[in-house]
Amino acid sequence: xxxxxxxxxxxxxxxxxxxxxxxxxxxxxxxxxxxxxxxxxxxxxxxxxxxxxxxxxxxxxxxxxxxxxxxxxxxxxxxxxxxxxxxxxxxxxxxxxxxxxxxxxxxxxxxxxxxxxxxxxxxxxxxxxxxxxxxxxxxxxxxxxxxxxxxxxxxxxxxxxxxxxxxxxxxxxxxxxxxx
Amino acid sequence: xxxxxxxxxxxxxxxxxxxxxxxxxxxxxxxxxxxxxxxxxxxxxxxxxxxxxxxxxxxxxxxxxxxxxxxxxxxxxxxxxxxxxxxxxxxxxxxxxxxxxxxxxxxxxxxxxxxxxxxxxxxxxxxxxxxxxxxxxxxxxxxxxxxxxxxxxxxxxxxxxxxxxxxxxxxxxxxxxxxxxxxx
Numbered sequence: 001x002x003x004x005x006x007x008x009x010x011x012x013x014x015x016x017x018x019x020x021x022x023x024x025x026x027x028x029x030x031x032x033x034x035x036x037x038x039x040x041x042x043x044x045x046x047x048x049x050x051x052x053x054x055x056x057x058x059x060x061x062x063x064x065x066x067x068x069x070x071x072x073x074x075x076x077x078x079x080x081x082x083x084x085x086x087x088x089x090x091x092x093x094x095x096x097x098x099x100x101x102x103x104x105x106x107x108x109x110x111x112x113x114x115x116x117x118x119x120x121x122x123x124x125x126x127x128x129x130x131x132x133x134x135x136x137x138x139x140x141x142x143x144x145x146x147x148x149x150x151x152x153x154x155x156x157x158x159x160x161x162x163x164x165x166x167x168x169x170x171x172x173x174x175x176x177x178x179x180x
Numbered sequence: 181x182x183x184x185x186x187x188x189x190x191x192x193x194x195x196x197x198x199x200x201x202x203x204x205x206x207x208x209x210x211x212x213x214x215x216x217x218x219x220x221x222x223x224x225x226x227x228x229x230x231x232x233x234x235x236x237x238x239x240x241x242x243x244x245x246x247x248x249x250x251x252x253x254x255x256x257x258x259x260x261x262x263x264x265x266x267x268x269x270x271x272x273x274x275x276x277x278x279x280x281x282x283x284x285x286x287x288x289x290x291x292x293x294x295x296x297x298x299x300x301x302x303x304x305x306x307x308x309x310x311x312x313x314x315x316x317x318x319x320x321x322x323x324x325x326x327x328x329x330x331x332x333x334x335x336x337x338x339x340x341x342x343x344x345x346x347x348x349x350x351x352x353x354x355x356x357x358x359x360x361x362x363x364x
Contacts, residue, residue, distance in 0.1 A: 029221065030219065030220070030221050030222050030223075030226065030228050031218075031219070031220040031221055032217065032218070032219050032220075032228060032230050033217070033218040033219075033220070038213060038214055038215040038216065039211045039212065039213040039214075039215065039235065040211060040212050040213070040215040040321050040322075040323070041209075041210065041211030041212070041235075041237075041321065042319060042321070043208075043209045043319065044317055044319060046317065047208075047313070047315035047316060047317040047318070048315050048316050048317070049316050049317075069317065074209075074211060075211050075213075075215070076215075077215045080255070170314065171316065172313075172314070172315070172316060172317075172318050173316060173317050173318070174310070174317075174318045174319070174320050175317065175318070175319055175320075176308070176319070176320035176321065176322060177319075177320075177321055177322065178215075178251075178255070178306060178321075178322035178323075178324060179215035179216050179322075179323075179324055
């Protein structure tokens with residue numbers, strides 16, 4: 001009799017010992033931390049480059065070459081910056097004709113190239129802009145941009161070796177930032 | 181003469197108008213806060229929400245869109261894996277119009293499916309905010325969203341506990357009734 005009662009008591013104790021921590025977890029608190037309520041912000045002092053009519057297989061550069069646009073870091077946090085390009089599409093019918101953006105800054109038939117260069121970035125010179133997001137200011141060495149920092153840059157466009165004439169083309173380059 | 185016309189036609193054929201707008205560029209000046217959101221101990225099967233604030237610092241109204249972006253491994257915080265599905269994240273308003281020099285909030289809801297395989301994970305996904313624009317240059321601001329789900333111990337512990345209880349209770353009952361029915 002004694003053994004039976006002891007067994008049942010041990011069983012209950014063990015069951016509670018194993019189950020209670022698990023049950024307690026059901027009511028655990030979900031924590032949401034918003035890091036210091038930091039604000040992220042960057043701005044550009046130019047967003048358009050009106051080229052007008054362009055010829056095939058020709059290189060165009062912004063003027064001034066590498067101090068054409070200024071990126072300013074605002075907000076309250078250090079940032080890593082990126083750049084990504086896209087195909088240039090025919091404004092009248094974007095689904096039927098485009099210039100494909102090359103992945104190395106070169107050109108081809110209906111393929112165009114884009115490059116950017118940041119003033120002071122002597123190591124990289126002109127860097128291709130591709131459809132894959134890549135570093136704008138090279139932060140991988142630990143040099144993210146701080147609030148108040150300015151970076152001037154310019155663009156270089158290489159038109160396709162051949163394209164259909166008389167069509168207005170439009171593209172977009174996105175410069176983005178994330179907290180470092 | 182025919183040769184000249186042909187050459188002129190060829191040159192004309194190679195001309196196109198790109199980015200023809202002569203409109204003055206309108207830089208959109210905006211900010212997003214917070215820059216980083218960390219959600220911890222979110223159990224599978226649960227949802228939580230938080231607010232993003234978009235500050236339109238321009239004097240004119242702009243439309244902003246909010247999207248998700250899976251950052252490549254080298255851009256993620258250490259130990260963070262790619263967020264499994266962007267369908268687990270929803271926005272109260274993926275497109276929001278904000279008047280000049282004002283701000284607006286968007287509620288972001290994160291829902292983790294019930295399956296236990298999603299327990300005890302650490303993920304990262306970025307929320308991108310960008311003003312609608314057809315200009316050549318556009319700005320996008322990313323908010324880092326770090327999500328950690330609570331551990332796997334809940335169900336495993338409960339099941340183990342119940343199993344141990346059943347075995348021991350059975351064993352105890354067996355001995356109790358065996359002794360009870362045993363003749364003196």
